[in-house]
Amino acid sequence: MSDLLHLDEQSVRALRTAGETGEPQEVTHALRSHDLLTLEALADLAVSLPADSIEHNVGALPDVVADGRAPTLDLELREMILGLETNGAWCVVKNVEQDPRYSALLDSCLDEIEDLVSGPGRAYHREGFVFLSAPGSMTPSHIDPEHNVLLQVQGTKTMVTGRWASPEARADEAERLVGGGHRNLDHDVQEPVEHHLQPGDGIYVPPYTQHKVVNGPALSISLSVTWRSRALADEARVLRANSYLRRAGLTPTAPGTRPGADRAKATAISAAERAKAAVRRR
Numbered sequence: 623m624s625d626l627l628h629l630d631e632q633s634v635r636a637l638r639t640a641g642e643t644g645e646p647q648e649v650t651h652a653l654r655s656h657d658l659l660t661l662e663a664l665a666d667l668a669v670s671l672p673a674d675s676i677e678h679n680v681g682a683l684p685d686v687v688a689d690g691r692a693p694t695l696d697l698e699l700r701e702m703i704l705g706l707e708t709n710g711a712w713c714v715v716k717n718v719e720q721d722p723r724y725s726a727l728l729d730s731c732l733d734e735i736e737d738l739v740s741g742p743g744r745a746y747h748r749e750g751f752v753f754l755s756a757p758g759s760m761t762p763s764h765i766d767p768e769h770n771v772l773l774q775v776q777g778t779k780t781m782v783t784g785r786w787a788s789p790e791a792r793a794d795e796a797e798r799l800v801g802g803g804h805r806n807l808d809h810d811v812q813e814p815v816e817h818h819l820q821p822g823d824g825i826y827v828p829p830y831t832q833h834k835v836v837n838g839p840a841l842s843i844s845l846s847v848t849w850r851s852r853a854l855a856d857e858a859r860v861l862r863a864n865s866y867l868r869r870a871g872l873t874p875t876a877p878g879t880r881p882g883a884d885r886a887k888a889t890a891i892s893a894a895e896r897a898k899a900a901v902r903r904r
């Protein structure tokens with residue numbers, strides 16, 4: 623059993639099911655007072671990483687920001703992070719695994735959970751993001767193309783997850799994202815379910831789940847650990863194939879509807895990717 627994630631028999635069972643059904647699943651963890659996740663430690667981390675690892679903006683955004691452009695706060699980075707209690711900003715420190723201490727922390731969190739959700743040995747591309755957000759700030763309605771466990775470290779936040787009206791509706795947005803579209807959605811979360819996260823709570827959010835995050839009344843620190851899996855990579859290939867077919871005037875079926883067709887599409891795209899890579903190497 624992992625020391626950092628509290629996975630009892632029931633949560634192990636639930637996570638295995640979540641991996642199959644694509645339903646979000648709440649978990650609990652022991653990262654609340656971790657030395658690497660204090661505001662001071664995270665401000666030090668942020669200034670030590672390349673500038674493109676940090677993204678920040680003003681915290682008060684509407685529920686929908688379809689073009690993905692949000693205004694930023696004009697402050698020095700360390701000052702902005704240490705002032706988060708009062709300055710109203712939202713900040714994400716991306717790819718914290720660039721620092722070996724944080725990489726080890728991600729490993730401790732994910733060694734167990736990845737295999738449960740994605741199948742033993744089928745997960746890869748582990749990445750960590752720390753979200754620092756001022757009281758009341760919000761992350762608008764969006765989807766992400768990877769598996770994600772969000773662990774609430776300090777303060778509270780509400781994760782609102784949604785349900786797609788149909789597999790086709792999910793596939794349309796996933797295809798748009800895989801084709802280079804922005805992760806933000808042009809609509810609010812549909813059939814919303816609220817997950818109220820206290821420090822010590824977490825939630826597994828499956829790929830392409832529509833969700834938004836609303837911060838509680840205090841500074842919030844959360845660690846989001848993401849990974850990919852072979853099944854997910856195959857699904858992305860099917861989505862790319864569908865996009866080609868659509869441009870050719872056809873109406874392809876959503877991934878998961880016809881496994882035989884999915885395999886053929888994934889194989890074709892895989893061959894095209896290999897051919898492209900070979901041409902590039904020459």
Ligand SMILES: [Fe+2]
Nearest residue numbers: 764765766833
């Ligand atoms: Fe997200």
